[in-house]
Amino acid sequence: MTVGLFIPCYVDQFYPQVGIATLQLLEKCGVTVEFPPGQTCCGQPMANAGFEHLTDKCSQQFIKSFGSYDYIVSPSGSCVLHVKEHLHVPGSERQVQSIANKIFELTEFLTDVLKIKALNSSFKHKVGLHQSCHGQRGLKLSQMSELVASPFSKSEYLLSMVKGLELIALDRKDECCGFGGTFCVSEEAVSVKMGKDRIADHLLHDAAYITGNDMSCLMHLEGILKRQKRKVQVIHIAEILNTPHT
Amino acid sequence: MKERGGKDHAKLAERFNEDEPRVDWHDKTLWFVREKRDKAAWQIPEWEQLRERASHIKNTVLANLHDLLLQFESNAEQNGAIVHWAETAAEHNEIVRSIIARHGVNRIVKSKSMLTEECHLNEYLEKHEIEVTDTDLGERIVQLANEPPSHIVLPCIHWKKEEIGDLFHKHLGTPAGNSDPAFLTAAARQHLRDRFLTSRVAITGGNFAVADTGEVVVCTNEGNADLGVQLSDVHIVCMGIEKIIPSRDDLAIFLRLLARSATGQPITTYSSHFRRPRPGQEMHIVLVDNGRSTRLGSDDYRNALKCIRCAACFNTCPVYRRSGGHSYHTAISGPIGSILAPWGDMKKYADLPFASTLCGSCSNVCPVKINIHEQLYRWRQDLVKQGYAPTSKKIGMNAMQTVLSNPGIFRIGGWLGRKLLKRFPFMVNNRFNPWWWQRDMPEPPATSFREWFQKNRKQ
Numbered sequence: 001m002t003v004g005l006f007i008p009c010y011v012d013q014f015y016p017q018v019g020i021a022t023l024q025l026l027e028k029c030g031v032t033v034e035f036p037p038g039q040t041c042c043g044q045p046m047a048n049a050g051f052e053h054l055t056d057k058c059s060q061q062f063i064k065s066f067g068s069y070d071y072i073v074s075p076s077g078s079c080v081l082h083v084k085e086h087l088h089v090p091g092s093e094r095q096v097q098s099i100a101n102k103i104f105e106l107t108e109f110l111t112d113v114l115k116i117k118a119l120n121s122s123f124k125h126k127v128g129l130h131q132s133c134h135g136q137r138g139l140k141l142s143q144m145s146e147l148v149a150s151p152f153s154k155s156e157y158l159l160s161m162v163k164g165l166e167l168i169a170l171d172r173k174d175e176c177c178g179f180g181g182t183f184c185v186s187e188e189a190v191s192v193k194m195g196k197d198r199i200a201d202h203l204l205h206d207a208a209y210i211t212g213n214d215m216s217c218l219m220h221l222e223g224i225l226k227r228q229k230r231k232v233q234v235i236h237i238a239e240i241l242n243t244p245h246t
Numbered sequence: 247m248k249e250r251g252g253k254d255h256a257k258l259a260e261r262f263n264e265d266e267p268r269v270d271w272h273d274k275t276l277w278f279v280r281e282k283r284d285k286a287a288w289q290i291p292e293w294e295q296l297r298e299r300a301s302h303i304k305n306t307v308l309a310n311l312h313d314l315l316l317q318f319e320s321n322a323e324q325n326g327a328i329v330h331w332a333e334t335a336a337e338h339n340e341i342v343r344s345i346i347a348r349h350g351v352n353r354i355v356k357s358k359s360m361l362t363e364e365c366h367l368n369e370y371l372e373k374h375e376i377e378v379t380d381t382d383l384g385e386r387i388v389q390l391a392n393e394p395p396s397h398i399v400l401p402c403i404h405w406k407k408e409e410i411g412d413l414f415h416k417h418l419g420t421p422a423g424n425s426d427p428a429f430l431t432a433a434a435r436q437h438l439r440d441r442f443l444t445s446r447v448a449i450t451g452g453n454f455a456v457a458d459t460g461e462v463v464v465c466t467n468e469g470n471a472d473l474g475v476q477l478s479d480v481h482i483v484c485m486g487i488e489k490i491i492p493s494r495d496d497l498a499i500f501l502r503l504l505a506r507s508a509t510g511q512p513i514t515t516y517s518s519h520f521r522r523p524r525p526g527q528e529m530h531i532v533l534v535d536n537g538r539s540t541r542l543g544s545d546d547y548r549n550a551l552k553c554i555r556c557a558a559c560f561n562t563c564p565v566y567r568r569s570g571g572h573s574y575h576t577a578i579s580g581p582i583g584s585i586l587a588p589w590g591d592m593k594k595y596a597d598l599p600f601a602s603t604l605c606g607s608c609s610n611v612c613p614v615k616i617n618i619h620e621q622l623y624r625w626r627q628d629l630v631k632q633g634y635a636p637t638s639k640k641i642g643m644n645a646m647q648t649v650l651s652n653p654g655i656f657r658i659g660g661w662l663g664r665k666l667l668k669r670f671p672f673m674v675n676n677r678f679n680p681w682w683w684q685r686d687m688p689e690p691p692a693t694s695f696r697e698w699f700q701k702n703r704k705q
Contacts, residue, residue: 019695050626057651146610180603223685
């Protein structure tokens with residue numbers, strides 16, 4: 001099985017450690033991972049802002065880079081959802097469909113494809129899980145609090161395998177953090193207020209770390225945490241899962 | 247670029263956020279309602295099946311609207327009601343005015359009707375010197391304050407009880423400083439009682455219109471619709487044409503969903519069935535289109551017509567809770583309002599589909615399964631295509647496309663950007679960057695992931 005590793009553009013440029021952790025984690029699970037160097041961006045920033053018509057070139061680039069892999073894996077629920085739902089290349093519908101079927105967000109790849117049962121990792125801290133909306137409600141990585149349905153969470157399942165990790169409960173299990181792509185600057189006031197409230201919930205329950213499946217949400221929360229000079233840190237779930245048990 | 251309308255959600259929301267403790271209070275108040283809704287929904291093991299069934303019924307209604315409307319008209323007329331058809335808001339207002347004028351009265355009572363808000367009926371009647379008293383307590387409060395409702399189910403949810411005490415002191419003569427909810431409610435009741443007893447015409451909305459019986463069903467918690475109708479000589483029902491449902495069996499599904507979704511109650515205190523006028527009374531039903539039938543022809547936006555106006559999407563919306571109803575500058579605000587309003591006026595409401603993070607919570611609470619967040623996404627595409635994007639955004643997006651779709655430019659641009667950010671952080675840490683106003687920028691790392699990969703992994 002060869003996996004094409006899709007590292008979102010802003011993760012590539014600003015959070016290389018998340019890409020490294022994802023790569024190492026997959027390798028530890030015995031997967032052959034390639035990083036197609038022609039990859040850039042899935043096109044989501046433009047599409048969510050209403051400029052889907054400007055994403056053709058990104059989509060073409062994506063198909064060129066990833067079309068031939070058995071699986072495509074990415075440490076971002078949001079980008080994966082975009083690729084699944086909004087990749088459009090006129091004339092390449094079959095390839096688009098094939099990509100939609102074989103792209104996975106990292107945690108769902110671990111739980112649903114690799115079906116891992118144990119991890120040799122430890123992280124001795126109190127951790128709060130921020131469920132990113134696109135991963136949660138879009139990819140259904142965990143049950144949604146609005147629905148009358150049995151609970152499950154792929155992230156929590158994986159975090160439960162990490163030795164020493166104490167997952168804290170939050171008052172609002174799946175409230176949005178307010179990042180929202182260009183929303184974070186076009187609706188700055190509400191975006192920041194949502195982020196502050198999300199952080200307050202984690203502080204109230206004594207979190208030392210805030211983790212999640214999407215670095216974009218965490219980047220937004222990190223920006224506020226740093227401005228507030230808080231000790232609490234953000235950390236991508238791949239980094240926790242990849243922390244070796246010593 | 248086409249000019250957008252004058253009011254802008256982001257600016258109005260920014261103003262709302264100037265008083266942070268108030269935002270916290272507003273958010274918590276509405277979150278409390280959302281949690282009540284959750285508790286009520288969890289009491290019903292078949293909740294998700296009910297939603298599916300309701301959605302199915304509404305889809306069937308929309309597919310057969312023409313026939314169902316005619317069936318309703320015929321049955322309502324057999325019951326003794328007079329049915330009117332209004333293509334536009336203006337036609338609706340004129341029909342209502344002429345009925346009132348024919349009875350020679352200049353004051354009327356009205357229970358809650360979002361349709362009359364949509365049509366701006368109060369303003370129209372007041373221009374014609376007809377005084378309207380809104381008899382729903384929340385609506386009466388915002389009416390006294392000369393404001394539109396900020397929420398379709400809880401019209402004065404943005405008012406604190408102390409402020410209502412002051413308002414009542416000014417308008418109803420209650421003692422200054424008294425903000426006891428029971429006392430204020432009693433005072434409002436006394437004040438409204440007088441209006442009920444002296445109004446010969448009563449307007450109500452209609453939550454549901456049952457095609458095979460010709461009856462209109464109105465759900466209230468205060469009984470104000472009943473009191474108005476029973477004490478009047480003329481009852482006028484104002485409702486949108488999408489409120490039709492086929493039968494009473496279908497009604498049972500919606501009555502189980504409506505109040506639970508709206509306020510977490512099992513059912514509203516009153517579910518009033520208005521089937522025929524009592525002897526000597528006139529009953530008019532005004533069926534209003536106002537853009538609904540053209541929307542029916544749109545594959546992308548049709549199913550917003552399934553809405554039963556429960557406002558569950560308002561209460562769950564993290565943006566609504568932190569920006570307040572008035573920031574949407576339209577009668578029906580919140581997520582559903584953001585997909586309804588642009589259909590009527592794209593220019594005026596081009597900002598609303600962007601007042602969302604697309605988190606999707608709205609679609610999950612919707613009792614009739616409207617894909618609200620997907621329609622928000624769709625509206626963004628259509629608004630940009632129609633030319634309603636600000637020029638600065640257009641330029642930015644084009645530049646973004648060039649950088650993000652070209653591996654060479656992306657690699658070099660990223661490298662250069664990170665170096666520049668490290669040397670000259672003030673390039674982005676300044677007032678022209680909204681990110682930076684209340685958030686630090688991410689620290690630029692020494693290498694990108696791809697640079698690391700090149701060095702550490704050979705392919």
